[in-house]
Structures are given as C-alpha cells and as structure tokens.
Amino acid sequence: MLPEPITALTAALAKLPGVGPRSAERIALHLVQADSAVVRHLADTLLAARERIRFCEICGALTEKSPCAICDDSRRDGSIICVVEKAVDILSIEKSGTYRGKFHVLGGKISPLDGVEPDDLRIGELEKRLAAEPVREIIIALGTDVEGDATSNYLAKRLARGGLKISRIGFGLPAGSGLEFADELTLNRALEGRREML
Numbered sequence: 302m303l304p305e306p307i308t309a310l311t312a313a314l315a316k317l318p319g320v321g322p323r324s325a326e327r328i329a330l331h332l333v334q335a336d337s338a339v340v341r342h343l344a345d346t347l348l349a350a351r352e353r354i355r356f357c358e359i360c361g362a363l364t365e366k367s368p369c370a371i372c373d374d375s376r377r378d379g380s381i382i383c384v385v386e387k388a389v390d391i392l393s394i395e396k397s398g399t400y401r402g403k404f405h406v407l408g409g410k411i412s413p414l415d416g417v418e419p420d421d422l423r424i425g426e427l428e429k430r431l432a433a434e435p436v437r438e439i440i441i442a443l444g445t446d447v448e449g450d451a452t453s454n455y456l457a458k459r460l461a462r463g464g465l466k467i468s469r470i471g472f473g474l475p476a477g478s479g480l481e482f483a484d485e486l487t488l489n490r491a492l493e494g495r496r497e498m499l
C-alpha cells in the first residue's frame with residue numbers, strides 16, 4: 302500500500318486526458334522523489350498557464366489576450382470563417398499553412414446521446430458575427446464522424462442566408478476522425494477540396 306499523498310496524486314493525475322492509472326502512478330512516484338524545486342516549478346507553470354490563458358471573446362480560441370492574434374490581424378481575410386469543433390483544431394489548420402481567413406470555435410458537436418444540444422455550442426455567437434462582419438463564406442471543418450455530419454447539416458440549414466456560401470471540408474480526411482489526426486497535406490487538400498453544402 303502506498304502512502305495516501307501518493308494515491309491522492311495518482312488519482313488526480315489519472316483524471317488527465319491520455320493518462321491511464323499505470324502512467325499516473327509512475328508520474329506520481331517520480332514526482333514525490335524528484336527535487337522539490339523541480340516540482341515547485343512544475344506546479345507554478347501549471348497555475349500560471351491556467352491563469353493566463355482564456356477564450357477569445359470573438360472566435361473562442363485559446364489566447365493570452367482577447368481578441369486573439371488571429372481575430373486582431375487585419376491582414377487576414379475577414380470574409381471567410383472556418384468553423385472548428387475545438388480550439389486546438391485552429392492549430393491543425395494553421396499548421397497546414399495556406400488558410401488565411403478567420404476562425405470560429407463551436408466548443409463541441411451536437412450529440413443528443415451525450416446531452417450536447419445546439420444551445421450548448423457557440424452557434425449564437427457565430428450568428429452575431431455573421432450580422433456584424435463582412436462574411437461571404439463559412440467553411441465547416443468538423444470531423445467526418447456521425448456527430449460531425451449531423452452538426453454540419455444543422456449548421457448549414459441554420460446559417461443559410463442570401464450571399465453566404467457554406468462549404469464543408471472532408472475530401473481525403475480519414476473517415477470517422479477529427480482534424481487532429483490529419484496531417485498538413487491532407488488538411489490542405491481537404492480545405493482546397495471543400496464542397497458547397499447549399
């Protein structure tokens with residue numbers, strides 16, 4: 302039996318994404334035997350990151366200052382908004398290097414089984430942007446799984462209005478997966494091969 306502080310630390314670490322019980326225990330055992338200055342630095346870094354990072358009030362990206370650098374960049378094409386599920390998806394598309402428009406983070410996908418309804422997503426915020434910004438095209442860049450399909454179709458219907466093109470990427474994306482699994486070339490092709498939904 303391990304001392305309680307170690308089991309408590311293990312339990313806390315096991316709540317992190319991608320950390321299973323065995324890895325959590327290994328990290329906990331490492332930390333309690335590490336130099337205390339190293340552990341203090343890790344704890345300080347964790348807190349500082351959490352305290353300094355917020356969501357961009359416009360697009361929902363993770364940022365230190367809001368509006369974020371992309372929303373604030375007048376050289377980017379404000380007539381195109383790429384809609385993604387998660388804030389990290391912006392990084393995937395930015396890495397592909399060719400997209401020069403703006404972004405909007407939905408914060409999830411419609412999934413009645415998981416209790417995620419349209420109202421839980423940042424769709425109202427997107428509608429406000431359509432009213433206020435000179436947007437001519439929405440590129441829906443959600444995964445190709447069932448929820449991604451359902452959410453894309455819902456968005457296309459709800460956002461439809463005169464003078465707005467709504468397209469969806471998908472061409473070449475691995476079936477049933479999210480953007481994080483696509484490499485840069487695939488994402489580039491998916492963006493270029495986007496298809497108009499309406």
Ligand SMILES: [Zn+2]
Binds near residue numbers: 357361
């Ligand atoms: Zn932003």
